Amino acid sequence: MVYTIMEINASDDLLPNITLGFRHYDSCYNEVRSLMGAEWILSGKENTVLNFNCNKDIMPLAIIGDLISKASIPLARILGLYRYPQVSYRSVHPLLSDKIQFPSFLRTSHNADYEVFALAQLLKYFNWTWVGIIYSDNDLGRSGAQLVTREIENNGGCIAFHEILPIVNFMESIFHILDVIQKSRATVIIAYCTIESFIPLIEEASLHNISNKVWLVTTSWSISSDFTRKEFLTTLNGSLGIATQHGEIPGFKEFLYSIHPSISLDDLLAKTFWENAFRCKWAENENDNNSSSTLLREDIVWCTGKERVDSIDPNIFDVYNFRVTHKVYTAVLTVAHALHQMKNCVPGKGPFKDGSCADIYNHRPWQLLHYIKNIKFSNKAGDEIYFDVNGDVPLYLDILNWQMFPNGSNQYVYIGSFDARAPKGQELKIHENKILWNSGHNQIPVSVCSHPCPRGHRRATIQGQKICCFDCLPCSEGEILNPNDDSECVKCPEDEWPDVMKEKCLPKPIQFLSYDETLGFSLACISVLFCLLTFSVFCLFIVKRKTPIVKANNRELSYLLLISLMFGFLCSLPFIGRPNLKTCMIRQVLFAVIFSFCISVILAKTVTVILIFSATNPDSKLKTLVGLRIPVYIVPVCTMVQLILCIVWLTRAAPFAEFNMAAEIGKIVIECNEGSRVLFSCVLGYMGLLAAISLLVAFLARKLPDTFNETKFITFSMLVFASVWLTFIPAYLSTKGKQMVAVEIFAILSSSAGLLVCIFIPKCYIILLHPEMNTKQYITGRNTRNRGT
Numbered sequence: 001m002v003y004t005i006m007e008i009n010a011s012d013d014l015l016p017n018i019t020l021g022f023r024h025y026d027s028c029y030n031e032v033r034s035l036m037g038a039e040w041i042l043s044g045k046e047n048t049v050l051n052f053n054c055n056k057d058i059m060p061l062a063i064i065g066d067l068i069s070k071a072s073i074p075l076a077r078i079l080g081l082y083r084y085p086q087v088s089y090r091s092v093h094p095l096l097s098d099k100i101q102f103p104s105f106l107r108t109s110h111n112a113d114y115e116v117f118a119l120a121q122l123l124k125y126f127n128w129t130w131v132g133i134i135y136s137d138n139d140l141g142r143s144g145a146q147l148v149t150r151e152i153e154n155n156g157g158c159i160a161f162h163e164i165l166p167i168v169n170f171m172e173s174i175f176h177i178l179d180v181i182q183k184s185r186a187t188v189i190i191a192y193c194t195i196e197s198f199i200p201l202i203e204e205a206s207l208h209n210i211s212n213k214v215w216l217v218t219t220s221w222s223i224s225s226d227f228t229r230k231e232f233l234t235t236l237n238g239s240l241g242i243a244t245q246h247g248e249i250p251g252f253k254e255f256l257y258s259i260h261p262s263i264s265l266d267d268l269l270a271k272t273f274w275e276n277a278f279r280c281k282w283a284e285n286e287n288d289n290n291s292s293s294t295l296l297r298e299d300i301v302w303c304t305g306k307e308r309v310d311s312i313d314p315n316i317f318d319v320y321n322f323r324v325t326h327k328v329y330t331a332v333l334t335v336a337h338a339l340h341q342m343k344n345c346v347p348g349k350g351p352f353k354d355g356s357c358a359d360i361y362n363h364r365p366w367q368l369l370h371y372i373k374n375i376k377f378s379n380k381a382g383d384e385i386y387f388d389v390n391g392d393v394p395l396y397l398d399i400l401n402w403q404m405f406p407n408g409s410n411q412y413v414y415i416g417s418f419d420a421r422a423p424k425g426q427e428l429k430i431h432e433n434k435i436l437w438n439s440g441h442n443q444i445p446v447s448v449c450s451h452p453c454p455r456g457h458r459r460a461t462i463q464g465q466k467i468c469c470f471d472c473l474p475c476s477e478g479e480i481l482n483p484n485d486d487s488e489c490v491k492c493p494e495d496e497w498p499d500v501m502k503e504k505c506l507p508k509p510i511q512f513l514s515y516d517e518t519l520g521f522s523l524a525c526i527s528v529l530f531c532l533l534t535f536s537v538f539c540l541f542i543v544k545r546k547t548p549i550v551k552a553n554n555r556e557l558s559y560l561l562l563i564s565l566m567f568g569f570l571c572s573l574p575f576i577g578r579p580n581l582k583t584c585m586i587r588q589v590l591f592a593v594i595f596s597f598c599i600s601v602i603l604a605k606t607v608t609v610i611l612i613f614s615a616t617n618p619d620s621k622l623k624t625l626v627g628l629r630i631p632v633y634i635v636p637v638c639t640m641v642q643l644i645l646c647i648v649w650l651t652r653a654a655p656f657a658e659f660n661m662a663a664e665i666g667k668i669v670i671e672c673n674e675g676s677r678v679l680f681s682c683v684l685g686y687m688g689l690l691a692a693i694s695l696l697v698a699f700l701a702r703k704l705p706d707t708f709n710e711t712k713f714i715t716f717s718m719l720v721f722a723s724v725w726l727t728f729i730p731a732y733l734s735t736k737g738k739q740m741v742a743v744e745i746f747a748i749l750s751s752s753a754g755l756l757v758c759i760f761i762p763k764c765y766i767i768l769l770h771p772e773m774n775t776k777q778y779i780t781g782r783n784t785r786n787r788g789t
Helices: 002-009 031-043 069-081 112-125 139-154 170-183 195-207 230-236 252-257 268-278 288-295 324-343 365-373 518-543 555-570 581-616 621-628 630-653 677-700 711-733 738-769 776-780 782-788
Strands: 086-088 105-107 130-136 158-165 188-192 214-217 240-244 376-378 384-386 396-404 410-419 428-430 457-461 470-474 479-481 489-491 496-498 505-507 656-660 668-673
Touching: 002 324, 031 069, 069 086, 069 105, 086 324, 112 139, 112 214, 112 240, 112 396, 112 410, 112 428, 130 139, 130 170, 139 158, 139 188, 158 170, 158 195, 170 195, 195 230, 240 324, 240 410, 324 365, 324 384, 518 555, 518 738, 555 581, 555 630, 555 738, 581 630, 581 656, 581 668, 581 677, 581 711, 581 738, 630 677, 668 738, 677 711, 711 738
Parallel strands: 086 105, 130 158, 130 188, 188 214, 214 240
Antiparallel strands: 240 396, 376 384, 396 410, 410 428, 457 470, 479 489, 496 505, 656 668
16 A cells, blocks of 8 residues: 555556545454444544544545455444445455445455356366365355355255354364265365454365365465465465466565665654565564563574575565555546546536535545546556446455465465356366376366266256265167256167267168178078079070970970079078168069969979870870860969969059068168068968979879979979978068068078979980980880880
8 A cells, every 4th residue: 555655656647636544443343443443533533422523634535445354344334324435355254245234335356156157167167166165154154145145056066064163162173074075975175264253264175184185265265375274285286266366566575585674764664564575583572671681592593684685585575476465556546537537527517406616625535436436447467347236346356275285385376267247157277287186186077976877868856965966877779968968868860879988879881782791792692593404404595496305394484483493592682772662662572473373384284294194094084174275374374373472462562662660779770661462462372372382293193104204393392391491480580670571581492492493404414415315215214115025
């Protein structure tokens, strides 16, 4: 304050030709002495006379102070009656923002309630959701703890414990609090209490070696110089403090370094400061009675006056980071600028009635109060100074980290700030690389009741516990963690599926039997190879068409059977590839018609064998049917019936492609819906009926006395055909997706291959390897009878 007034008086810009003076009153942290000082100021006498002012000519213009809220509150009540300007530099009690109770009170410090937002943001930034609170048993402590609790819970955090530092039974409560701290999983503890009540607690905590906690403290004592003992600093090492914004006071460092008892003879505190700073004694301070005995004591260090102030540790005598000091500086400048505006008031344009101005040398207290309330100026550091409607300045706080070094020294390190004027969400700025946590670690301590759930797991509350204590349960199949609420899982849309971490829904992969994959490509190759093999047999039969073994049992039917088998192998190809409307309509119809034609040909061949035998056997009852040429009509009639069924099926309820979401988990299967299952069953049932009739007829004719009776091979081939398709039914029903299609293709290829091998390979064997057996005599069996004769 002294320096600021000296600076104002030396200024040519601020209050030129006007000299400011001051008076100091020490309230000694006591509200009673603060009130006594106010009475001296208002009455002008040490022995006050109520409602009388005995020294009007030298009345102070405004009061700067007090420091503590408990002293400012009663002072502000009295000064408010007279609208006497009061500007405090440190009182942060929220009640002082009430302009009805305290109309003339303003402050260059912030409202303590606003610290709550900084504390809550700090906890949120470091993901500390499980914290303890210790607070003093006073108005500020109780209200502060209540506000902090509310703000933490609004941000999703929880309070592990609330503990009060009471006025009575003090040590008993401290032991109880230490026991709670040691048992709690909370690593972070908010100390919302006064310095005088906290020192005994931290002293006992250091004796119990509690050094694994992070203390989060408020501006009331975050930069206190009372913690000089090493054991205190070890306990508090790595903790964080919210401090009043530091500010620049140009030239103030040099002013402080110029302090010396020989210069400041009228300063009662100069010698006391000197003795405390250098741990020495001034000789003249010892009284005469004890001077002789004192001189004999060798352990006393005497002050010489040659000690250098600039050699004092900045942690004890900080001349770089002005915090509360800067608030005093600002408070004095505020009053000075208000007086300057009053002095420069132009009559007729003033703020009072009819544009009048106030006389700077003879004004009423409420007139100066008006100017102070509406003040707006920038200090030398460029900071804009103004008051809001509650008489508070904008909130700006420094975040400090208490760091202790191996050599025992300590330092308050600036690691960030909280600016309430910044856009929402950007108020807090932290420099993590500057932080040194307890035990010298750089890793952020964890303070949670339950660790965050792994990906794809939801939080399940534990009955009887707070919301921060929970179990982790995995999301069910097809669900992801709700991005807006980690306590529940949400089901993905039908066409989507969770990713591996169950954090987001991804489009389901589309699945069908493709030519690009090994299975589809392999089945297609097998189909083509068998088709080529059948074509080779067909070519062999064309070449050997005049040989008896080809001519036997109607070679035209053999040609038709080979051609139908070629198409039978190829009809599996439409089953491969992405299904669409055309392929779905074609593939089952082709399969049904081709296989019906094939089985009809086999049935015709079987009937042909029976009729041929009947023609050569005079005792046969079927001899009369030989002339009717029944085999010629079997193939077109049986095929036509199947064709009609297929046409009805396509016209009534044709197959179509559909996306099956339920066939396989996490996949979309494109498959053919057969439309009418009844008509589809009729088509398959008719084909099965033809196969059963062919098998029955061939089985009955298998023992006809002929040298080359083809019915034996037909019987065996139909047994293979039936076995394949009977096995296919359960296999088809037990598979899904592309495996179902692959099973059907395999059944088509297997049954077709069975017919080819069982009916035609024996003939090819004779044609290629035993041509001597390919004679009319061998076929009819006459060579055997001639040898017998």
